[in-house]
Amino acid sequence: MSNRYSEKRAVVIGAGMGGLPATQVLADYFKEVVVLERDILPDDATPRPGVPQGKHPHGLLGGGLKALCDLFPDFSSTLLQAGANSLDSGLEVRHEYPGHEPFPARDLGIATFTMTRPLLELAVRRRVQERPNVVFRDGCRVVAIGATPDGKAVASVSFRNRDGELEVLPADLVVDASGRAKPTLDFLESTGRRMPEDTVIGVDFAYSTAVYTIPPDATPATKVVVTMPKAPEESRMGIVLLREDGKWFAALGGRGADTPPAASNAFTAYAASLPTSSIYDAIKDATLHGHIEQFAFPESRRRHFNSIYDFPRGLIPIADSVCRFNPVYGQGMSAAAQEAVVLQNLLAAHASDVDPLAALGSEFLSAIEAIIENPWSLAALPDLAYPDARGKRPSDLEESIGRHMAIIQAARHDPDIHKQLIEVLNLLKPVAALRALEVTPTVVGEEVKT
Template structure:
């Protein structure tokens, strides 16, 4: 075995936006990388059954684009060639907050793309396929992970083929990007490892999506128009978003019993009830293509794995560690950032005698801050909803007031506007909005630096 390889084979479970970036990373460190995918992978940008929300709008945040560009050189050109539209987040994304004017059009240097989820996945998968040592096996449903005799490490992925045959694939490292973490949890239970604690925020969020051709005289002012709920604790929201085929997604969302309908007339009426009229104005005379897709999301779920003596060679990633409320469009970007963390750790251990010895625990520790950023961003508006289930911070009202004050201050202060957009795009942590200079600008009062010397 070449000294540059960590092992003969790595297995990635799941060929979605959690597994593909991980496969790209592992290709440089293992002789062979096998990607096992339950679905039959399409050859074009077609939604697939394993991504039930694939027919709905998805957002690649600027932080996600940066991470993918770190893993795939010149990735922006890949997206342009695939047909994605470039997107200036300061000039072409409009967040409409009821009771105030939309944020001014400013070039903030925060760029990404708008496209469908299947197109993004196809573009990434094709880049991964450029690695000669990466093998895709679709139509393979992984049913369990095999352990070494001492129970301290994973040894194999056990899967069923479409014909029902059970096969065992030995591996030195397994990345669980299967979506819900069940394979990892079942494995931990089997070997007697402590089960992770969970943090859950019950949101009971539902959304409906339709695709339209919008008449030229009703074309939205920007490529993405987002209508926020009327007030903290209310839930109706909507978005129109330009697709790569020139059509527009229109998606409506609501919580509990107030989820949007699947009937076209009722869908349009629901759009008319939103706090601002942008979605309704775009679709009221538009031509609808196909039916209305619905998706229900009961809860955000974060697993806190014990990193002490975590099984060697097992790497849960993306939704297998934390499943975010999809309304905020954070999942794909967070997964890409986690893959960058994995790459950096592999590089750091490249000279070790046993580079996999502590990798799993270090990875889970390192991605905690990656997860915390989007998690806290989503938790604030989610927990403001009265019927949401979950532990609320004692200062929730103050946090909400501060965030609302920031959105208002962003109208007249380009620096605050830039900071806000960078945080929402996962380029900076939420703590950036708590910086002393930001708080002073928002409140108009001087803040004492607690770290300053007496």
């Protein structure tokens, strides 16, 4: 099969969890892929300023692992060698929903890993760095994407290099994995195009994350514990997750003014107020390492770039640049990897076209709508249950929430429903799989006694 990209250069903005998988697939086709990253990339698994969320726990869902394994052969071995902990999602994750007993531990055949976000990113980056036609330029902040004279296509990327000098790099394709889409939005504006329509859910969510050594007698029975809030009356939730270094992340979250604190004693007290005592019991006598880190997440935002009919040729926004999900559900990195698989398929489909870039960007933006819709709709349901959440509510919201709670209840007793639910929550199956299940909806707000 001919490869009509083979004389072209692609530039990727951002070496995060969207940019790295995209670089991997571009490297199969393009003569050169240049990754421009504003941070100096560390040689070890330490957080960096351009990814401030890297200090908080990041769960890799089964669907995300599958996508990464599709892109990087034998990626599970890469993670194990890097020190990640294997995780069986049915046996080693305890989901606590108020009013429901936790699901029984069951072998559902859904495997993934726990680790810090910097370790995962480093493992992916090391694999991408093996590619001979990939050039990493770190310490390089992109300032603009340049257009062809007619404004129809991208032509270059301008950036400040490590020495602060302005460089202009010609580019046939630009992938914007900067997280906030600023280069793409600036390009659209400077070429006279309209902005994308956005769907927004205002959640006003805040995180506080601590790292602990937990004494052996208090160590959680599972590698991950997720305590969900008693929505919509209360918003406090928590996660504990085992890191690669044997320490534990404990993250607490709350909405609106109910911000989890950064002071150690107040943090423990907040944990004690969660609907179950699992997290409090784990951390009350644990040794705290360093500071408690905070992060504010005001809104989930989905940019419908596919609604722009004259979307520029050669421009591809990806991952958080297209959609920032509420981090509570742990979906962003997995969706990003799944989007890279879509890009891989489209690159292959167009490789022998006379003009392989002609429709690539617009087809990509349409194709990822289905990828994004899945996690977006899973998160929208619990988020919009809060009266203060800003966003358009579907007319059947209460009914859908009642049905979702009924599925959670049924999953306790029915291993098949349990498996389907966890597969959907892990982005291994579409939400539609849950719609096909026969359950009796519960009334919203009703506590299911067990």
